[in-house]
Amino acid sequence: MNDWQQSLREAYREPLRLLKDLHIDPARIDWLDPTPSEFAMRVPRGFAARMQIGNPQDPLLLQVLPRRAEHEDVAGFVPDPLGEAQFQPFPGLIHKYHGRALLIATGACGIHCRYCFRREFPYAQARQGTDGWQAALTGLRADPSIEEIILSGGDPLSLSDDKLERLIEQLDDIAQLRRLRLHTRQIIALPERVTPRLLEIFARSRLRVVVVIHSNHANELDSQVQEALAQLRQIPALLLNQTVLLAGINDSAAILAQLSQRLFECGVQPYYLHQLDAVRGAAHFALADETARGIMRNLNAQLPGYLVPRLVREVPGAPGKSPLNWGPLD
Numbered sequence: 354m355n356d357w358q359q360s361l362r363e364a365y366r367e368p369l370r371l372l373k374d375l376h377i378d379p380a381r382i383d384w385l386d387p388t389p390s391e392f393a394m395r396v397p398r399g400f401a402a403r404m405q406i407g408n409p410q411d412p413l414l415l416q417v418l419p420r421r422a423e424h425e426d427v428a429g430f431v432p433d434p435l436g437e438a439q440f441q442p443f444p445g446l447i448h449k450y451h452g453r454a455l456l457i458a459t460g461a462c463g464i465h466c467r468y469c470f471r472r473e474f475p476y477a478q479a480r481q482g483t484d485g486w487q488a489a490l491t492g493l494r495a496d497p498s499i500e501e502i503i504l505s506g507g508d509p510l511s512l513s514d515d516k517l518e519r520l521i522e523q524l525d526d527i528a529q530l531r532r533l534r535l536h537t538r539q540i541i542a543l544p545e546r547v548t549p550r551l552l553e554i555f556a557r558s559r560l561r562v563v564v565v566i567h568s569n570h571a572n573e574l575d576s577q578v579q580e581a582l583a584q585l586r587q588i589p590a591l592l593l594n595q596t597v598l599l600a601g602i603n604d605s606a607a608i609l610a611q612l613s614q615r616l617f618e619c620g621v622q623p624y625y626l627h628q629l630d631a632v633r634g635a636a637h638f639a640l641a642d643e644t645a646r647g648i649m650r651n652l653n654a655q656l657p658g659y660l661v662p663r664l665v666r667e668v669p670g671a672p673g674k675s676p677l678n679w680g681p682l683d
C-alpha cells in the first residue's frame with residue numbers, strides 16, 4: 354500500500370472526533386449534524402492539519418463538516434442540477450461541449466465536500482465492466498470530434514497507479530485525442546498522492562496533460578501541496594484552478610485575491626470561479642448573482658488581469674460554461 358492509501362484509511366470519518374482534535378466544543382456549533390447518513394464525512398488528516406485550532410468558522414472546516422441544513426428541502430435545489438443523466442451517450446461518458454468529453458473514472462474521493470454537485474450521482478450505473486470505463490472508451494472511439502478527454506469522478510486521482518496507468522494507456526491508443534485533462538481535488542486533499550510513479554505515468558503519455566486543481570481557499574495550499582504541484586509542472590503539465598464561490602468560506606474579494614496570489618506562487622493559473630450548482634443539500638452555500646458580481650468588481654480592481662478567474666455558471670443545455678457578466682467599475 355502507498356503512503357497516500359494509508360493516509361486515506363486514516364482520514365477522519367467522525368465529526369466529533371475531528372472537532373475534538375481541533376479543540377472545538379461541538380455544543381458551540383448549533384448547525385452540526387454529528388451523524389450524517391447518506392453522504393459520509395471524510396477528511397484526510399493532512400487537510401485537517403491546515404485548519405485553525407479552536408476556530409469553528411475555519412474556512413476549511415466549513416467545507417467538510419456536515420450540517421443539519423443539508424436535509425432541508427429548498428426550492429430549486431435538486432439531485433442532478435446539471436441534468437447530467439441526459440448527456441451520457443454511453444455510461445460514464447458525459448459529452449456536452451464540442452471537442453471535449455468527461456469520463457467518470459471513479460466514484461471515490463479523498464475528501465467529501467459538502468457542496469459537491471455530484472453528491473447524489475448514480476456512480477454504479479456510470480461504471481460498467483472490470484475497470485468501469487469500457488463503455489465510455491467505446492463511446493470515445495466512436496466520436497472523432499472529441500480531442501480532449503477529461504478525467505473526473507469522483508476524483509480520478511483516487512484510482513490506484515495501476516488502474517490509472519491502464520486507463521491512460523488505452524486513451525493513448527485513441528488516435529484523435531490530443532489532450533488529457535484531470536479535474537481533481539486530491540492534490541489538495543492528499544498531496545502525497547503525487548508519487549514518482551504517477552509522474553512517470555503522465556510523462557510517458559503522448560497526450561498533453563492539463564491538471565485542474567479545485568482549491569477554494571489559500572489556506573488549502575500549504576508547502577506540501579506547493580511541492581506536489583511543482584513536481585506536476587515538471588512533467589510538463591499545465592496547472593489551472595477552479596473555485597466554487599461559497600457563502601461564509603470565500604465570499605469576499607480579499608479572500609479570493611489571496612487565493613489567486615497563492616496560486617500564482619504555486620505555479621497555478623486561476624481559471625474558473627463557479628457559481629454554486631443548485632444541488633439538493635447545499636443551498637446554505639449559495640450566493641446571489643448580484644453578490645457574486647460585486648465580488649468580481651472588487652477582485653478585478655485588486656489583481657492583474659491574469660490572476661482574475663472567470664465567473665461562470667453551468668447551465669444545462671448550454672454549449673459551454675456560461676459567463677456571468679459583472680460589468681465595469683462605476
Ligand SMILES: *Cc1c(COP(=O)(O)O)cnc(C)c1O
Nearest residue numbers: 447448449450453454455673674
Ligand atoms: C465543465 C465541463 C467541461 C469543461 O469545460 P471547459 O470550459 O473546457 O473547462 C467539459 N465537459 C463537461 C461535461 C463539463 O461539465
Ligand code: SF4
Nearest residue numbers: 462465466469507538
Ligand atoms: S472532491 Fe469534488 S467530486 Fe469529490 S466530494 Fe469534493 S467536490 Fe465532490
